[in-house]
Amino acid sequence: MTGKSGGAAVRVKDVSKTFTTPTGQTHAVDSVSFDIAAGSFVSIIGPSGCGKTTVARMIGDLLPPTSGEILIDGESPSMARAGRKFGFVFQRPTLVEWRSVLRNVTLPLDVLGWSKQDKEDRGRELLKLVGLEDFADHRPDQISGGMQQRVAIARALSYDPGVLIMDEPFGALDMITRDRMGFELLRIWAESGKTILFVTHSIEEAVLLSDHVLSMSPRPTSLQKSVLIDLERPRTVQHRTDSRFIAATQELREMLEPHA
């Protein structure tokens, strides 16, 4: 994907956000700037309540910034949303209970007016990508939480966006499923060539999955550091014991939990 933003799939420049509520103002994000190169996997990590979700939601056109500029493939978030340039995956899969797994995946294509056959073909292709080809006709309540989140990922990829924004997508899963989903996501990422922005609470998860980890300060959040994860791919469980993995997690832990 080549953008008008100098090759960056996502550009965040001097972005701030202040929420105004009946009880006063919350300065959540303070002049955050970063670029995400096309095709890379970048995580945002920071203490609870620091503003990670707010940053992801502003990029995903779910919230307007108070000031600053966001570009996705060279376009504003609202233009990029209209042009189906990104998909968004939330912490909870939010599937439609009465639709089959296949018809949940193809839901966004209904609005785009795809033919029944094209939707069916695309849906089955995506279910294969996320390893759920045998569950097309199941209802969401007939599959596990991890499988539901894979349906949500397939749905976000349905219209083939260049960028996937994921806000703590595995936060509601147990540790074993979460670990497995991380590697599953890396496989999907490698096969699909997307740019991924991944919000997480877990330092280990961020280091294991990412090319770069953006460490955010407590609220009002600003970018503390971008840590390059110097580990070859494909990543495996063995990387957890690699000295470079340990050094990167240690560096991030010292930034995020300086008094621990």
Ligand SMILES: Nc1ncnc2c1ncn2[C@@H]1O[C@H](COP(=O)(O)OP(=O)(O)OP(=O)(O)O)[C@@H](O)[C@H]1O
């Ligand atoms: N819609 C809103 N209205 C008012 N304040 C908000 C709103 N959304 C978020 N905030 C405030 O902005 C700050 C940052 O919230 P945000 O959800 O972005 O943090 P976070 O880092 O994603 O937190 P967590 O890791 O716990 O999910 C918090 O103080 C929160 O209360």
